[in-house]
Amino acid sequence: MTPITGVVITLNEEKQIADCIRSLFRVCDEVIVVDSLSQDDTVRIAEAEGARVIEQAYLGDGPQKAFGVPYASHDWILALDADERLDDDAVTCIQSLGLTDPSTAYAFRRKNYVGHHWIRAAGFYPDSVARLYNRTQAGYEPxxxxxxxxxPKVEPTGTHLHHFTYHDLKHWIERINQLSSRDAWAMKDRGVPASNWAPALHALTATLRKLILKGGIFQGSDGMTVAMTTAFRAYMKYAKLNELYENERVNRQA
Known part of the structure; x- marks a missing residue:
C-alpha cells in the first residue's frame, strides 16, 4: 500500500482527537496534528496517540489545513477534521487504491450526525468531500x-466518513455562533462590503434552497431543522460582518 500521511487541525478537541487519530492510523503511516493553541488536553492526547503535533495560531480554514502538509513524510495526504472518522468501507477502499495518479484526489460521502442521529435531509447526505490527495498537484484552497x-481531477469513491457534526441541538447552535464569526472575519478579509440588506436576503435564500431545491419541505422535522439552522448561520455571518465594519468605524473615530 502506498504510504499516506494523515493531517488534522484542532482547537480544544480533547473529546474527539483520540478517535480521529486512531481512525487515520487505520490507513496512514503517520499523523500530523496542527493545533491552534488549544487550552485543553488536545495536544497531550494527540501525542499519546502517536501523532506529531505542530502548534500554530489559527490562520483560517484553508491556510491552517495546508500548514502541516510540508511536514509530511509522504506526498499522499489524508485530511480529516477532528470530528470525522473513516467508515469501514472507506478503509477498504483506500487500502485497495493504487494511488498511481497524483493528479487525482478522492472524495468520500459524509454521514452527518447530531448526537446519534444521522441527518439525511436537505442536502446533509450525500455530502461529498475530497479528503485524499497528492500534495504535488493538489491541496486546500487558501x-x-x-x-x-x-x-485537477476528483474521483468519488462512493464510500463514507462518519461526521459527528454536533453533540446535540445545543451544540449545533453554539457551532453556528463560532462558525458565523469565522465566516464574517474571512469575508471582511476578502473585502466583502457591509450591507443592511445582506443578512435577511441571504437567510431567505438559504431557507428557499434547503426547503425547495434540496427538498427539505418534504423531509419532516430534519428537513425543517436543517433549513432553519442554515438560514440562521447565513443571517448571523452577514450581521456579524456588518458589526465588524461598524466596530472598525467606531474605533477610528475614537
Missing amino acids: KKGHAAVKA
Missing part, C-alpha cells in the same frame, strides 16, 4: 472561510 481541496 480561503480563510470554509475551504475545499482543489485538484
Whole structure:
C-alpha cells in the first residue's frame, strides 16, 4: 500500500482527537496534528496517540489545513477534521487504491450526525468531500472561510466518513455562533462590503434552497431543522460582518 500521511487541525478537541487519530492510523503511516493553541488536553492526547503535533495560531480554514502538509513524510495526504472518522468501507477502499495518479484526489460521502442521529435531509447526505490527495498537484484552497481541496481531477469513491457534526441541538447552535464569526472575519478579509440588506436576503435564500431545491419541505422535522439552522448561520455571518465594519468605524473615530 502506498504510504499516506494523515493531517488534522484542532482547537480544544480533547473529546474527539483520540478517535480521529486512531481512525487515520487505520490507513496512514503517520499523523500530523496542527493545533491552534488549544487550552485543553488536545495536544497531550494527540501525542499519546502517536501523532506529531505542530502548534500554530489559527490562520483560517484553508491556510491552517495546508500548514502541516510540508511536514509530511509522504506526498499522499489524508485530511480529516477532528470530528470525522473513516467508515469501514472507506478503509477498504483506500487500502485497495493504487494511488498511481497524483493528479487525482478522492472524495468520500459524509454521514452527518447530531448526537446519534444521522441527518439525511436537505442536502446533509450525500455530502461529498475530497479528503485524499497528492500534495504535488493538489491541496486546500487558501480561503480563510470554509475551504475545499482543489485538484485537477476528483474521483468519488462512493464510500463514507462518519461526521459527528454536533453533540446535540445545543451544540449545533453554539457551532453556528463560532462558525458565523469565522465566516464574517474571512469575508471582511476578502473585502466583502457591509450591507443592511445582506443578512435577511441571504437567510431567505438559504431557507428557499434547503426547503425547495434540496427538498427539505418534504423531509419532516430534519428537513425543517436543517433549513432553519442554515438560514440562521447565513443571517448571523452577514450581521456579524456588518458589526465588524461598524466596530472598525467606531474605533477610528475614537
